[in-house]
Amino acid sequence: MAGFKRKRDSSSEKGKKDKPVSSGDSSSESRSKPANSSILQLDNETSFPRGGASVLTPLEYKEVVNEAKRDALFTESKAKPEKKQTKQAARSKSKLSKKSKKTANADDDDEGSVPISHFSYKSVVEGTIVFGRISEINTLDLAVSLPNCLTGYVPITSISDSLSERLDKLDEVDEDNKSVAQESFPDLLDFYTVGQWVRARVTSITNDSSSKKKKRIELSLRPQDVNGGLGADGFVKGSVIQTVVTSWEDHGIAMDLGIEDFTGFLPLGAYNPETEFMEGQTVLCTVTSKKDRVFQLAMHQASPKALDKFPSVQAILPGNLANVLITDVLENGVTGKLMGVLNVTSDLMHSSLSQNERLANEFTIAKTRPARILYTIPSSPPTVAVTFLPHAVDFNKTSAEQENPLEKLPLGFTVEEAKVSAVSPSLGIFCDVGVEGVRGFAHISRLSDSRVDKVDPSSGDYQLHSTHKARITGFSFVDNLFVLSLQESIIDQPFLRVDDIPVGKVIKGSVVRLFAQGVIVKLSEGINGLVPTAHMADVQLHFPERKFKEGLPVKCRVLAVDSDRKRVLLTLKKSLLNSDLPIIDSYESVQPGAKAVGVFARILNTGAVVEFYNHVRGFLPTAEMSEAYIQDARDHFKVGQTVSVTVVNCDPETRKMRLSCREQNWTNERSQRFTDLEVGSVVSGAVSQKTENSVIVDLGNSVNGVIQVGHLSDGDAKKCQKILSKIRATTKLSEVLVLRKDLEKRIVFLTLKQSLIDAAKAGMLPKTLSDLKEGVKYAGFVKNITEFGVFIEFANGVTALAPKAYLSENYVPLPAALFKPFQSLTCVCFSIDMEKERALVSLKPLDKVNEKVDEITESKYVVIEPVDESITKAYDYTTGKLTWGVISSVKATQLNIDLAKNVHGRVDVSEAFDNFEDISDPSKPFSTFKKGDKIQVRVLGTHDAKNHKFLPISHRVSPRQFLELSIKPSVMKQTEFSGEALTFKKGDTCIAFVNNTTPECIWVSVGSNLRGRIAALDASNDLETLNSITEKFPVGSAIQCTVLSSGEILTLSAMEHVVDYETISAGDKLLGRISNINDMGMIVQLPGALSGRVSRTDVSDDFETSPNSLFSRNQFVRVYVLSVDVPNRKIALSTRASHFEEGKEIKDPEIKSFEDVEMNRVYRGFVTNVADTGLFVTLGRNVVGRVKIAELFDSFIKEWKPHFQVSQLVKAKVVHVDQEKKRIELSLKPSRVSSKEASAKEFSEIEVGSNVDGTVIRCEDFGVLIRLDGTDNIVGLCHKSEIADTTVNDVTKLYSAGDKVRAHVLSVDPEKRRVALGLKSSYFDADSDVDMYESGAEEDLESSADEEEDSDEAMDESAEEEVNSDSESESSDEEKEDAKGLEAAGFDWKADSTVFDKEASADSSDEDSDAEDGPQRKKKKNVKDDDEERDLDDAPQGPADFERKLLSEPNSSLLWIGYMAYHLGLNEIDKSREIGQRALKAINFREEEEKLNVWVALLNLEVAYGNEETLDKTFKEACHFYDELVVYERLCGILIKQQRLDLAKEYMERMVKRFSQIASVWLNYATFLMSNDDAEAARGLLQRSLQSLPKKDHVSTIEKFALLEFKQGDPERGRTIFEGLLSNYPKRLDLWNVLLDMEIKQGDVSIVRRLFQRLLANKLSLKKAKFVFKKWLLFEKDHGTPEGVEDVKQRAAEYVEQHQSDE
DSSP, rough: OOOHHHHHHHHHHHHHHHHHOTTHHHHHHHHHHHHHHHHHHHHOOOTTTOOOOOOOOOHHHHHHHHHHHHHHHHHHHGGGGSSSSOHHHHHHHHHHHHHHHHTTTSSSSSSSSSOOOOTTTTOOOOOEEEEEEEEEEEESEEEEETTTTTEEEEGGGGGGGHHHHHHHHHHHHHHHHHHHHHHOOOGGGGGGTTTTTEEEEEEEEETTEEEEEEEEEEEEEHHHHHHTTTOOGGOOOTEEEEEEEEESSSSSEEESOOOOTOOOEEEGGGGGGGGGTTTOOOOEEEEEETTTEEEEEEEEOSSOOOOOOOSSSSGGOTOOEEEEEEEEEETTTTEETTTTTTTEEEEEHHHOOOOOGHHHHHTTTOEEEEEEEEEEESSOOOEEEEEOOOOHHTTGGGGGGGOOGGSSSSTTOOOEEEEEEEEEEETTEEEEEEEEEEEEEEEGSSSOSOOOOOSSSSSSOOTTEEEEEEEEEETTTTTTTEEEOOHHHHHHOOOGGGGOOOTOOOEEEEEEEETTTEEEEETTTTEEEEEEEGGSSOOOOOOHHHHOOTTHHHHEEEEEEETTTTTTEEEOOOOHOOOOOOOOSSSTOOOTTTTEEEEEEESSSSEEEEGGGGGGGEEEEEGSSSSOSSSSSTTTTOOOOEEEEEEEEEEEEEEEEEESSSSSOOHHHHHHHHHHOOTEEEEEEEEEEEESSSEEOOOTTTEEEEEGGGGSSSSOOHHHHHHHOOOTTOOOEEEEEEEEEETTTTTEEEEEEEHHHHHHHOOOOSSSSSGGGTTOEEEEEEEEEEEEEEEEEOGGGGGEEEGGGSSSOOSSSSSHOOOOOOOOOEEEEEEETTTTTEEEOOSSSSHHHHHHHHHHHHTTTTTOOOOSOOOOGGGGOOOOEEEEEEEEOOOOSSSEEEESSSOOOEHHHHHHHOOOGOOOOTGGGGGGGTTEEEEEEEEEEEEEHHHTEEEEEOOOTTTTTTTTEEEOHHHHTTTSSOOOOOOOOOOOEEEEEEEEEOOOOOEEETTEEEEEEEGGGTTTTTTTHHTTTHHHSSSOOOOEEEEEEOOEEEEEEOOSSOTTTTTTTTOOOOEEEEEEEEEEEEEEGGGGGEEEEEGGSSSSSSTTHHHHHHHOOOOOOHHHHHHEETTTEEEEEEGGGGGTTOOOOOSOOOOSSSSGGTTTTTEEEEEEEEEETEEEEEEEEEEEEEEEEGTTSSSOOOOOOGGGGGTTTEEEEEEEEEETTTEEEEEOOHHHHHHSSSOOBBBGGGTTTTTTEEEEEEETTTTTEETTBBBBBEEEEEEEGGGGSOOOOOGGGGGOOEEEEEEEEEEEEETTTTTEEEOOOSSSSSSSOOOOOOOOOOHHHHHHHHHHHHHHHHHHHHHHHHTTTHHHHHHHHHHHHHHTTOTTTTOOOTOOTTTGHHHHHHHHHHHHHHHHHOOHHHHOOOOHHHHHHHHHHOOOOOOHHHHHHHHHTTTTTHHHHHHHHHHTTOOOHHHHHHHHHHHHHHOOOTOHHHHHHHHHHHHHHHHHHHHHHHHHHHHHHHHHHOHHHHHHHHHHHHHHTTTTTHHHHHHHHHHHHTTTTTHHHHHHHHHHHHHHTTTHEEEHHHHHHHHHGGGGHHHHHHHHHHHHHHHHHHHHHHHHHHHHHHHOOOTTTTHHHHHHHHHHHHTOOOHHHHHHHHHHOOOOHHHHHHHHHHHHHHHHHHOOOOOHHHHHHHHHHHHHHHHHHHH
């Protein structure tokens, strides 16, 4: 624009030389017009082609000013003659104009200068773009500091679109998960920092809700709003642009610019690496370069360069650094020009930090100065303001990290002496507040409580260098000024904002109003607080309106302050107001032992929640509420009641605090007193408190004890209550027994029972279990009463049991009827078990205690007639004791030994032999021992019959106990018995003895305490032995074994050679057991805990034989090892008889690889998948062929899928074998498969004039379509004029679909594949077997064809469409396969294939076909319609009809389900279930699909009418009888259709755990989660699936998850996943191809082009490169531009040339 300006000036200068200027000169007028038009062009022109490379010289500027003055004079002189005025009017007008001129230019001395723009509520309009700094970060908005001490607010919804989308998703989250989602949502504090610069756009200016007089400026930070709506051309190198973080890449950060088809990229080195970015965050960046629709950006530059030119006026945006030509220096600011054309201004605040008198010294007219664009106000031309302040000119993001001036002088601080440094008469005063580089500013309205119209810098109260007391009310980050107030009301005000109010402070206020939720109290100007209803008083007020009147002064205390919501909660409770205890306002400040006053917020039966200040809460357990026992806290306290508590402990991290009302301040004296109180001691005290069921006793030094009401006397409950009523608070208690102490809670329990006190004095009160002695009499009390006895308690919690038989000499049927809690009694101890820590006592009355006790205790240890005479008592048998015994009986697994008449033991078979060779008869190891033999044995311990183990002897042995013995030679030889347990490791040999056998395994005993398990397959390699394992391995027999794995139970093998993956090899013949069997093969368990799979093609040499007919589950079979995959732990097996018997007939040969497949040979195979593109048939274990739809039938069948099902046996002919790609193409066409039929005719073989046979496939108004027999699906057309020799009006009356006809060939067109046929009787001989019609005059064929030319063409097209339908459907199916994405075969997510929907889907398909055939189809009514009506009439109408039908068709699932539906219609749910169970029993076991239909119907029934329990039961039964995966998929489909999504998710989770090795299960689950807005959970499945799936499935699984992101999730995440794949597999062209297809669908042309360029940058073969270029060219033709097409062609030519030169 500088050049444009100089051109105008030169022309003006030339005009001056040629002709003098005068008011009436027309040349002057003409010269003025270009100047005016150039100014107007500022709004219309958006580009400056000549730029602004140079600036005006001082001489040029002077000429510009002079010319402007002449233009103004000329305008005035020209305006005078336009209107006729009187002299008086002219004078008045002159006066008026002078007056207005003075007013308008009060601050301007030069009448031609530009007025200084001030940023104020009056000047700001919507659309204003401003440069600001963040001053406050709240939860839901940002406060932005604006010029001239104003503030704007950015709602969280106006920051960026991506952040708004995350908020919208947060609203869609259900209530159960909303709290978790809210916690995961980032805080704005993570996005921004105080002082950060932003570019904002004014969206609205409204009245503030808090004050109608205050204005509120709403802002937006969206790039599309603040970047001026410019295109890419609006930004040049050095331009400042606002961006939004979208994603993190390997080398930097991707940014959204708000410009269509353009993105930004922030490289790693262009920002501070310590800076953290968040998705959705806005960032100011500088443009460094622009290439290929990508802006290269930088966060900050060391020395930013000011711009001399802008692409357009609209490109002059706030934040840009520009060179400004100074045109004038005024008292209140500076004016200048941008690019020599656009006027800009800078007010006093942004011109200099010094005083205004020095502006002329700082700025030189006609000199350029760098300045930052501050704001632009939309007008014509736009109003632009700049700032010269250093902190703005040198702006970068690090400025936000500089020291905040508010840290030196916080808000609310009072400056005692603020010195006036500058005065603006119309604005206010600038003051020095003592902070270097930062001044204070007091607006003229804030100088005094009274009105101040004007201030004078040389006189008055506010003249220069005067000092004043001021208070800081704010800080303007943009102006770098403290906002001051000199008003006394503000200086004396206690609080300026809510944040200034300290929690817990007692303050004064006045009542504003009373409403239902509480009382509003005015605290200071503009700040109110709320007193909730519960905090109006310590007691509930029934008439609060009588107490709280408007204007009533009150004293209150601050409960909580919410800075985000600007709310203050107060309390008027006197107990809180007058409390001197410290307040608790945070968890971090709490110290254990601190005392405080709180309020009950919630009361539970287990305790109460106490709330303190600032919403800090703690839990007060019931046990800590009082020294006395409290059963239910709700009976003693109320919500809102104040309570004094002591903090027991506090965890700030978990925000949990435990409280207590009991005294927690334990001094040394008090602690010592508590320690000195010994359990069992008798002390004295005084009653300090009495409750309903206890007495509190002061024991000295503030230690209290509790006496429960039952412990006040040895008497009954009535007597105890009577004593309680007589006790007073000052009652002295001389003798009180310390019964027990709770050390954790520091509670002392006392008793007044005289029996216990006397026993304690006599030293007969047990305090530990060891204090009890058998046969001694003790005093105690009843603790608990059960059906089997009474528990007696002594001191210190020691308890003994009095069994029911020992309660009385008489029978006691119900102990609770005879005894009561706390009842005093005496008992005698007769048994103590120290190991189990229990004791038994007797309550029977005993006359002679000592004698009876001896009788009780010693009688049970007496040994009668011991074999070893040295034994006198039973407890003489100790561990390791050598003794003698007599064999009482010989069992298979043990010897029963009599040690005495009343003491018995046993020798386990594993404790009899050290070596296998020592056993004479392994089937009967104890055959050498006989009953009555006396043998020496060693005692091992006592036998635990429950766990079949022995326990070491740790206490006295009684005769009732059974002893575990050993006769092993190695054990008997030990001089000192060690008692060490047997230990084994893998590979060790041992002797095992059979305990019991099952078809699956043999359980054995290796030692007295050690058991083992031998799998049946590890027991023998003889099939006959395994089939009779119980007979071959009798109980007690000995087996020599090898340890496979150790643990609590050993895994053993009786085989000589242990089988594992390393030792097994292809060709081995093994024994196995079938663990699972279905139509697709078998799973066989092998020796060594291995397993293998028998494919369906390897089950038998005859495929017609099903696995279930040859084998059954758990059957032992011989298998042949085909292959072993050691890394993946997979073994392929075969049960073909040809592997075991030579010369066996092989009906279906074994196909091991693709090389075994021969062209044109017919094989039999099994259908493995029925896909949209055709069938997949397995011919061998690893050989699968594809059958295209066109190769399924000789004739076209639209609905072909019902003809096939998985595992169906088919006969197929090999038509193509691709050895390189390992692909086999098959055909199921009978014409190809059957060798008896002649080969199909081609078009060339059909002769004109011949007669051919065919079948009518369709009848139309124009004729009949006939498929010719013996051809490859050739269809011919017989025009209706060729049907009969007479005129035929309605073709359908003569022919219908399916009719067999003979036709005469009229013409053949091989190119168009058209055959014209005739059915006229005149075309055939008299002997023809086709019916003839009586014909009239024969029409000429050619004339007929000419007459019907138009209709023939239409008919031919229809016929051609019919003929080509197979190929078209095939190609469309292939396309669908690509588009199908993540759908797994056999899984219907919408459950449309459920049995209950079959009838409806059939009806809908009929309706669709009718709609497709058009209205004429509806007019047809033939014999088939009548048949259908008859079928409807024969439909079952009741139970009798259904039963009659089922007798003839018992395998029809449709009938059974209809029967179920009939009962459902009558609301007979149980009857419907019963019918379903009948159906499962009645349908033949071979009809698996029919049974599956019934199972699905039952699942549908349970989903609709049952509960989760019945559904799960039915589901498990279905899984037991059918393929589990199929049942899982069907059930999930039903649940999704019924919108039972939570239950569907539960079953899917179970499914992925059950079938974690199947990739489609994971993909289906992920698709379901994505479809139900649970993208994060779906993404988490990827890592889980990769941990479970084989490595060969990882790439395809990752690829499909990426596709899922593109289709239903986040395309950006999908791109990231693909980039990871391509980095690992850069040469996988299929991955590139899929990614290209997805990006093409996304529609971003630039991304697709970059992908093609990246792909071609790899080293590709010429063939692959040709494919890529062809795809790129097609893309440019469809979505690109002609230039793009030419570019691709040029690149292709260069690539070929380069490839040839390399060769």
